[in-house]
Amino acid sequence: MEQIYFETERLIVRQWSFYDIPALFDIMSNDFVHTYAEDSAWDMEKTENYIRYMIDRDFKTLELFHGAVVLKGSNKIIGRTGLNPYKEKQPEIEWKLGVGYWGKGYATELGRAIIGKAFAATDISCIYGMAHPDNIASRKVLEKIGMECIGLHKFRNNEDMFYVIKKVN
């Protein structure tokens, strides 16, 4: 049984399994998911490598993790989310949801849960969010989950709009 990282009202975020490969491929092989990313549509090999890497990492806490986003009730995988390494104890939040699941408030629900639960259960000091300046949906979610916009900064090969939320002790 895969480890459950956390639950929200409508979603479960859990460890990846090799059985998830077709569902993740279905989501990540769609070009629209990558519109504002340097990435492009995934093939089956890239999907398998991603899942193998995430299983090998075997995340035990929310300090850094990546998991499958599962819709409660249907048990369907609708995307992936997690906290990526950015700076020491200051990770970056990420979501990628299947196109058919956009606009239903799922990213906002995930973001609020990650912030609340990761701050409560780990010693990370803040969480960053980076969005392509034209990625309005992503920027809106970062604002809705209480992050402060701190302007454009270089991130990987791009100038991204940066957001941050600090842990209040």
Ligand SMILES: CC(C)(COP(=O)(O)OP(=O)(O)OC[C@H]1O[C@@H](n2cnc3c(N)ncnc32)[C@H](O)[C@@H]1OP(=O)(O)O)[C@@H](O)C(=O)NCCC(=O)NCCS
């Ligand atoms: C960005 C993403 C995660 C958002 O997920 P989501 O579940 O659709 O987000 P939510 O439904 O919680 O909120 C989206 C908000 O943006 C708004 N929005 C979406 N597109 C918009 C647009 N073009 N213009 C203005 N507002 C827009 C929605 O109306 C909603 O705001 P509201 O609740 O005030 O109405 C999802 O679109 C996605 O996976 N995109 C591809 C990958 C990506 O860009 N990831 C982010 C970077 S890691």
